[in-house]
Amino acid sequence: MSFEIKEIIESAGTNLPNLFDFSSFGVLWKEGLLLYIYQDKSCPPSFTQDVVKNMVRVFSILGEEPADADKLTLQVEKRNFRPQQMVMDSKATLKSHLTLPLAVEGEIIGCTSLNSDQPNAFDAQDLQFFSVIGYQMASTLKHFQRFSSVKSMAIYDTLTSLYNRRLFEERLGIETQKSFYGGTPLSLVMVDIDHFKKVNDTFGHLEGDKVLCKIASLLKDSVRKKDTVARYGGEEFVLILPGAGLEESAMIAERIRRLVENTPMQIIGQAQINLTVSLGISNFPIHRPNSKEELVKMADQALYEAKEEGRNRVCIFHPEHG
Amino acid sequence: MAALVKENKIGKWPSDLVLDLYTNLLMEIWEDVSALIGEAILELLFTLAIRKLREKYPFLISLKVSEDGISLNGMREELRNIPPIEIHRGFQGLINHLSHLFSALAEGVINKELFPKVFPKFREAERIVSQK
Numbered sequence: 001m002s003f004e005i006k007e008i009i010e011s012a013g014t015n016l017p018n019l020f021d022f023s024s025f026g027v028l029w030k031e032g033l034l035l036y037i038y039q040d041k042s043c044p045p046s047f048t049q050d051v052v053k054n055m056v057r058v059f060s061i062l063g064e065e066p067a068d069a070d071k072l073t074l075q076v077e078k079r080n081f082r083p084q085q086m087v088m089d090s091k092a093t094l095k096s097h098l099t100l101p102l103a104v105e106g107e108i109i110g111c112t113s114l115n116s117d118q119p120n121a122f123d124a125q126d127l128q129f130f131s132v133i134g135y136q137m138a139s140t141l142k143h144f145q146r147f148s149s150v151k152s153m154a155i156y157d158t159l160t161s162l163y164n165r166r167l168f169e170e171r172l173g174i175e176t177q178k179s180f181y182g183g184t185p186l187s188l189v190m191v192d193i194d195h196f197k198k199v200n201d202t203f204g205h206l207e208g209d210k211v212l213c214k215i216a217s218l219l220k221d222s223v224r225k226k227d228t229v230a231r232y233g234g235e236e237f238v239l240i241l242p243g244a245g246l247e248e249s250a251m252i253a254e255r256i257r258r259l260v261e262n263t264p265m266q267i268i269g270q271a272q273i274n275l276t277v278s279l280g281i282s283n284f285p286i287h288r289p290n291s292k293e294e295l296v297k298m299a300d301q302a303l304y305e306a307k308e309e310g311r312n313r314v315c316i317f318h319p320e321h322g
Numbered sequence: 323m324a325a326l327v328k329e330n331k332i333g334k335w336p337s338d339l340v341l342d343l344y345t346n347l348l349m350e351i352w353e354d355v356s357a358l359i360g361e362a363i364l365e366l367l368f369t370l371a372i373r374k375l376r377e378k379y380p381f382l383i384s385l386k387v388s389e390d391g392i393s394l395n396g397m398r399e400e401l402r403n404i405p406p407i408e409i410h411r412g413f414q415g416l417i418n419h420l421s422h423l424f425s426a427l428a429e430g431v432i433n434k435e436l437f438p439k440v441f442p443k444f445r446e447a448e449r450i451v452s453q454k
Contacts, residue, residue, distance in 0.1 A: 127431050131363060134363075
């Protein structure tokens with residue numbers, strides 16, 4: 001769940017105790033399979049379980065595919081919003097609720113509920129008021145859902161889910177600035193799948209796409225948390241390794257090369273195939289690039305050498321070969 | 323009752339009488355419930371209820387629902403080819419399913435308001451369809 005969406009739900013949870021007398025407030029968010037429950041500190045687990053079951057039940061009744069409580073991520077926030085004398089019994093169960101679909105333009109995006117351990121805790125006026133709040137919450141959530149998806153399209157490659165080239169350029173700009181002015185090392189690794197055209201020509205583009213996704217996931221698993229992995233274009237990927245000297249980046253690159261070489265790719269209707277990658281490395285300050293463009297050019301030159309020397313290898317930029 | 327028979331004598335179709343009765347009842351339900359949960363959610367619930375019953379009572383598909391309300395215009399001709407008892411059962415099923423949805427969402431809060439209005443109308447509809 002994005003930060004903004006969590007904020008919206010939390011803000012509603014904080015303000016609702018001023019308007020209603022309830023024990024817990026829940027939001028089931030279909031897209032993220034998330035059930036967020038905001039409840040009084042004294043709510044016992046039995047009550048929370050009842051609320052979860054009830055929200056899932058209502059969501060199913062609303063015609064959505066049967067919701068599976070086990071698949072939901074449950075997030076419970078506990079706050080002190082009931083007076084001391086109204087602390088709940090340790091065996092309290094759900095006695096009444098108001099549950100409303102969160103719907104925008106005819107689409108159900110989740111549901112929200114007010115729950116109480118008291119019977120008949122809510123009346124028509126509460127329902128009227130809660131439906132207005134639910135309507136506003138649904139519109140706001142939908143707005144942020146759209147915003148998040150546009151934001152995601154702007155930075156991620158839709159096929160591999162790696163960062164896209166645009167994000168790479170932006171991130172490289174920031175990292176080179178930091179390194180050039182701070183004097184910290186920065187390495188760039190260009191990765192290219194060997195003979196990828198053959199995969200496409202032999203098995204078709206769908207299988208080619210699967211290979212790209214598999215290699216993207218291997219790359220992602222091979223780097224450190226602070227590194228950036230992006231799809232540079234076609235079958236070419238790029239890694240930004242902040243703080244990595246030549247030795248460390250060569251180690252990471254070699255690890256990737258070996259991992260790809262030893263990971264069989266499943267091709268539909270065929271035996272598995274093994275692919276290889278070629279990698280080129282450039283580094284600041286060792287190679288003395290004057291700009292981010294130059295750093296890219298150097299890594300690209302090293303990659304070219306790896307290809308020329310027979311593929312399936314790691315080459316470090318050498319100024320004399322440039 | 324006398325009025326109904328008289329109208330029948332002057333040629334009002336029994337299906338028209340059932341439709342009129344349910345038109346008024348559904349309008350009333352729309353008025354009351356939309357004031358509680360809003361038009362958008364109510365439209366959604368009507369759509370769900372119609373979807374649930376459309377195979378058994380295909381004529382319900384002609385019931386048009388939008389945030390502006392419900393419209394039964396255009397159903398009259400179609401319903402004249404359907405036995406009045408089927409029309410009654412279809413609308414009764416629709417209202418029962420709506421009540422089930424209201425109860426799932428808000429327990430008795432909505433139905434408490436509706437039941438006193440709905441049951442007398444069901445009885446009245448039964449009287450109309452049982453007349454030969």
